[in-house]
Amino acid sequence: MLKRIALTGLIVIAVTAPSLAATLSGPEMKDQMIGKTMKWKKGKYSGTIIMKSNGQAVVTIDQKVKVRKDTGKWWIKNNKLCSKYNKVRKGKAKCYTYKTSGAGFKDNEGGVLIP
Numbered sequence: 001m002l003k004r005i006a007l008t009g010l011i012v013i014a015v016t017a018p019s020l021a022a023t024l025s026g027p028e029m030k031d032q033m034i035g036k037t038m039k040w041k042k043g044k045y046s047g048t049i050i051m052k053s054n055g056q057a058v059v060t061i062d063q064k065v066k067v068r069k070d071t072g073k074w075w076i077k078n079n080k081l082c083s084k085y086n087k088v089r090k091g092k093a094k095c096y097t098y099k100t101s102g103a104g105f106k107d108n109e110g111g112v113l114i115p
Contacts (some may be wrong), residue, residue, distance in 0.1 A: 072085030
């Protein structure tokens with residue numbers, strides 16, 4: 001009987017957990033992420049990012065790499081937060097979906113933003 005109760009509890013957690021980390025909508029991203037200085041981390045790289053309310057973006061990279069700071073722009077399209085920088089990613093645009101994760105946000109490629 002105790003095993004059945006424990007198993008039922010695990011099933012309830014498994015079924016409800018994805019809804020707790022729902023993908024943010026465009027308006028939610030704008031409200032929760034824009035205008036804030038956030039720390040970012042992806043793989044072995046980290047730094048800060050500021051997405052200003054005027055559409056400008058500034059990113060810094062902590063590690064010793066060719067480009068340590070860059071500027072560009074951000075926009076939201078189809079519930080994805082997109083950015084394009086002058087030098088980072090060779091100037092190519094990239095768009096991400098985000099979910100809430102602990103004290104921050106996790107993107108669809110495993111990167112993390114922490115306000």
